[in-house]
Amino acid sequence: MTTRGRRRRPSARPWLRLLEVRSDVDETLDDLFEEAEPAGITVPAGVRDLNMSIFDRVFLGIDDVGASVSVPLIYRNLLIGGEPGGGKSSLLNVIVAHAALSLDCRLCLFDGKQVELGQWESCADVFVGPDIRHAIATLQRLQIVMDNRYRYLRWRLRRKIRPNDKFSPILIAIDELAYYTATIGDKKQREDFSGLVRDLVARGRAVGIIVVAATQRPSSDIIPTSLRDLFAYRAAFRCTTDSSSDIILANGWANRGWSATSIPPTSRGTNLLIAEGGVPLLMRTAWLDDDTCGRIATYAAGRRAEARELRITIPDPNAKKRRPLDVVAA
Ligand SMILES: Nc1ncnc2c1ncn2[C@@H]1O[C@H](COP(=O)(O)OP(=O)(O)OP(=O)(O)O)[C@@H](O)[C@H]1O
Numbered sequence: 001m002t003t004r005g006r007r008r009r010p011s012a013r014p015w016l017r018l019l020e021v022r023s024d025v026d027e028t029l030d031d032l033f034e035e036a037e038p039a040g041i042t043v044p045a046g047v048r049d050l051n052m053s054i055f056d057r058v059f060l061g062i063d064d065v066g067a068s069v070s071v072p073l074i075y076r077n078l079l080i081g082g083e084p085g086g087g088k089s090s091l092l093n094v095i096v097a098h099a100a101l102s103l104d105c106r107l108c109l110f111d112g113k114q115v116e117l118g119q120w121e122s123c124a125d126v127f128v129g130p131d132i133r134h135a136i137a138t139l140q141r142l143q144i145v146m147d148n149r150y151r152y153l154r155w156r157l158r159r160k161i162r163p164n165d166k167f168s169p170i171l172i173a174i175d176e177l178a179y180y181t182a183t184i185g186d187k188k189q190r191e192d193f194s195g196l197v198r199d200l201v202a203r204g205r206a207v208g209i210i211v212v213a214a215t216q217r218p219s220s221d222i223i224p225t226s227l228r229d230l231f232a233y234r235a236a237f238r239c240t241t242d243s244s245s246d247i248i249l250a251n252g253w254a255n256r257g258w259s260a261t262s263i264p265p266t267s268r269g270t271n272l273l274i275a276e277g278g279v280p281l282l283m284r285t286a287w288l289d290d291d292t293c294g295r296i297a298t299y300a301a302g303r304r305a306e307a308r309e310l311r312i313t314i315p316d317p318n319a320k321k322r323r324p325l326d327v328v329a330a
Helices: 014-019 088-101 118-123 132-155 177-183 187-203 242-249 290-313
Strands: 057-063 068-072 078-081 106-111 126-128 170-175 209-215 233-237 270-274 280-285
Touching (some): 057 088, 078 088, 078 242, 088 106, 088 118, 088 209, 088 233, 088 280, 088 290, 106 118, 106 132, 118 126, 118 290, 126 132, 132 170, 132 187, 132 209, 177 187, 177 209
Parallel strands (some): 078 209, 078 233, 106 126, 170 209
Antiparallel strands (some): 057 068, 057 280, 270 280
16 A cells, blocks of 8 residues: 555546545455445545554555555644535544554544544543543643653653554544634633644654644634644645645645645545645545444454553563653543
């Protein structure tokens, strides 16, 4: 699975080519991942095996020639924007599913609506709903975790986290950034939230803190350029104006023919993704329906509980040498 980062001129109706759907589903997982109904064409989520890792490439969907699109998420952040109903949460869910099945990754979920990511609550260390104080307190704890991890790396003369490290990567998924940065709470709380997110996005990568944030309000007050540019990956779902599209992708892409306004309203799940290649890639995200999400979440939560039990019951011979550096518990 590779991301096609090659330069491609947008054709008149490239999304039509998404009709060629390719499945990357492992046969043994047919009962976990199945094709689902909604907007006509769906792409099943792909899973390589049961022992996934957050250090693996994350399968996101297919591109306009039907080739699978996957990206490494570790050491990166992803910004997702677009009008309501475009499919932002579906992309977020595909990513959270991969992270939930990766026992080497911890989850912190922020969801003002509570139902977009709610099914993953049992897999998460923290689930934050419509509560700005809980949201800020969680981000403050993550900031402490981040600082402790840097102190540890400095102590070990290292620059970044690696697979099977002393501490696990943490995926922070935020569904509707604007809800916390512009809607609930007072001005100070909203500013605190924005400042903390900015810091985690700016400094968290090397210590395995991955921020994936979605917003249906791609405007410069919600996503100032200085914040947008911290996100290495950006996905623009259908937007109503070229400037909204540019706010997500970066200034100038609309003039060069890459505007998310050209995605038809009916083509849900389709987006322009800027990832490794650095140029927009037209793609359709994989789709996980509610039942499938629920079953994956139950399965992942069970595996996580087993792993926790193993960690608790098997005495660690190196336990004394360890420094209790970070804990992110609910
Ligand atoms: N990848 C996809 N394949 C097929 N249909 C999809 C896909 N993604 C989304 N849809 C359809 O679009 C609907 C809305 O998707 P979703 O909730 O992800 O949008 P959203 O952008 O997050 O909306 P909001 O901003 O209101 O939360 C889904 O219920 C589904 O019917």
